Amino acid sequence: MDALVLLVIALLCMSAGTIGALMGIGGGLIIIPLLTLGFGIPMQEAIGASLIGVIATSTGAATKYVKQGLTNVRLALFLEMSTTAGSIVGALIAVYTDQAVLFLLFSALLLYSGYTMLRRTELFFSPEEVKAEAQMVDLSCRYIDPRSSCEVNYGVKGLKKGLAYSSVAGMLSGLLGVGGGLVKVPVMSVCMCVPLKAATATSNFMIGVTALTGAIIFYGHGLLNAYLCAAVALGVFAGAYIGTMLMAKYSSNQLRKGFAILLFIVAASMILKTAGLWGGA
């Protein structure tokens, strides 16, 4: 692969890192169509590079978010149990399922999540208000909002619901190869009453663990294209850094609206893809 092409890929992948760091998603949604449609790279190589990109988004943004307290490490570990288990089940049954039906169901789920996120305003609870749940597993956390410099101290509700939904999220990402962060952020924000910025940062943190299994499997089978992956990783790292800076510029409400729009766009592109009208997503 040409050095100049790699440089262009790295520059374009910066956008994936920035959106990933802001929205808590991996950026595979951007990287895969970019590489396959834009550069004619085979799907399998593109997926491998995108897995590396997801890990780079996660690690790059988390170095900042963990320090700021935005990442709720304990909540991330708690939900990682069910997403990882779910993704194994998803990958195992993927062979037996009809992708088109799944894509449509997933689009419907995304549209519904987008609608709920637009309709509801941010609602969260202090750690004292969720004492009963905290006795089971205490996931309370606090952070200083990078925009308003206010300290936010919150407790996490709906633990069982969160575990159940995130296993579905994991299963869907095992089945379809997409959608980890897109489902995790609404689950945390709507069902578990986690403030949006914390939900985004925590989702971003979690997808690193989800993607690493895929990346190791790809490496084991010799399916990674090292230089392509390196270019994607470098671009994404730079983009993620920019994303963490932008996080301080936007309010939760602006991000919530942005996230809902992102959900609508992805859902629309999936419906188009299922209908055979567009090759991306």
Added chain:
Amino acid sequence: MAGQERLCRVVHPILKWGMLLSLALLISGLLLGMGAGTEMEGTLPLEEIPQGMVDLDPLAFVTLGLLMLIATPLTRVLGALCLFLGEKDWKFALISTVVLSAVVLAILLGTV
């Protein structure tokens, strides 16, 4: 119960150094590769990396950089597990162990 600050003190350096190390390896590999003008395809298998590093093979640098990057999220779960064990926070030690086992299981299922 491991406090948020202590957890951050364990997890943050792992992330930071994981990122910096892999960045350094990836960039030096890419620069070496451009200088040498070698064929830029595939990855190096694990066992050939040490010899490749000695020979200044650009592919060895890039592959090791990618492996560092992949290992970082796993190392931070391990780091958190060690902290929870040290603080006798059994509930979260168990949670971290379940996560690690699920990751290992997924890898085993995928590579067999």
